[in-house]
Amino acid sequence: MDRIPILRMGEFLLVSIQVDLHDQLVLQLQDDLTNAVHRHAARGVLIDISAVEVVDSFIGRMISDISSMGRILGARTVLVGMRPAVAITLVELGLSLPGVETALTVERGMLRLRAENS
Amino acid sequence: MDGSQSPLKSPNDIVLARQLVRRAAQQIGLSLVDQTKVVTAASELARNALVHGHGGVMDLEVVENGGRRGLRLTFSDQGPGIPNIDLALTDGWTSGNGLGLGLSGARRLVNEFRIHSQVGRGTQVTVVRWK
Numbered sequence: 001m002d003r004i005p006i007l008r009m010g011e012f013l014l015v016s017i018q019v020d021l022h023d024q025l026v027l028q029l030q031d032d033l034t035n036a037v038h039r040h041a042a043r044g045v046l047i048d049i050s051a052v053e054v055v056d057s058f059i060g061r062m063i064s065d066i067s068s069m070g071r072i073l074g075a076r077t078v079l080v081g082m083r084p085a086v087a088i089t090l091v092e093l094g095l096s097l098p099g100v101e102t103a104l105t106v107e108r109g110m111l112r113l114r115a116e117n118s
Numbered sequence: 119m120d121g122s123q124s125p126l127k128s129p130n131d132i133v134l135a136r137q138l139v140r141r142a143a144q145q146i147g148l149s150l151v152d153q154t155k156v157v158t159a160a161s162e163l164a165r166n167a168l169v170h171g172h173g174g175v176m177d178l179e180v181v182e183n184g185g186r187r188g189l190r191l192t193f194s195d196q197g198p199g200i201p202n203i204d205l206a207l208t209d210g211w212t213s214g215n216g217l218g219l220g221l222s223g224a225r226r227l228v229n230e231f232r233i234h235s236q237v238g239r240g241t242q243v244t245v246v247r248w249k
Contacts, residue, residue, distance in 0.1 A: 020133050020137070021133075022129050022130055022132065022133045023129040023132065023165075053140070053157070054136055054154065054161055055158070056158050056161040056165070057162060057219040057220055057223055058161075083154075085150045085151045085154035086154060088154070088155075089151070089155050089158045089227065092155065092226050092227055093219060093223035093226065093227060094209055094219045094222065094223045095219060095223070
């Protein structure tokens with residue numbers, strides 16, 4: 001089965017989603033990422049969705065859940081790179097991703113994680 | 119006008135449905151934001167047909183009205199049907215463990231929205247997004 005790779009950078013984990021997300025893949029990512037946070041005692045997670053063209057309510061909820069699970073385990077999650085069309089659609093759909101931190105770019109997301117943890 | 123029908127039998131069919139709708143939306147010249155809206159609506163409705171309707175089909179048609187082009191999508195299933203459609207269209211109402219935004223959210227992303235459901239017979243949702 002397909003898996004989305006999780007890269008480790010020191011105490012941070014980096015995920016870049018480059019494929020069209022099917023439900024099973026998102027569920028697998030939730031599992032893998034939560035386990036990786038625990039295994040590496042990660043303090044931050046960066047999820048890059050700049051290549052993601054569609055976020056529906058299921059995918060949105062999974063992103064929210066990933067962020068909540070990380071928080072419970074002591075890691076901050078920052079979602080970066082959301083496309084404008086995706087942001088407009090999400091809000092119209094009624095999903096504003098409460099509790100999920102966002103940044104426009106990977107660099108800014110990383111800065112935010114580093115600032116918090118220094 | 120040209121149309122196609124595709125099955126909604128597995129989670130992967132949701133991805134395929136999104137791709138078909140994206141291509142058709144590009145072909146009729148929808149803006150990027152409108153493409154994203156109609157593809158997202160299709161994703162919600164395809165998932166509903168799969169999860170709540172135990173599978174179904176999506177019909178995709180390019181329609182025209184006074185020189186204006188649009189995309190008409192129909193999602194049909196033979197599932198248990200929806201006993202109370204008004205309730206099902208309420209934000210936050212859910213029969214499962216979702217957020218309850220599928221139907222109500224999809225309706226906000228399109229220009230026309232029609233739903234027909236019979237308990238024990240199935241549900242049909244038709245949406246149109248005009249250029």
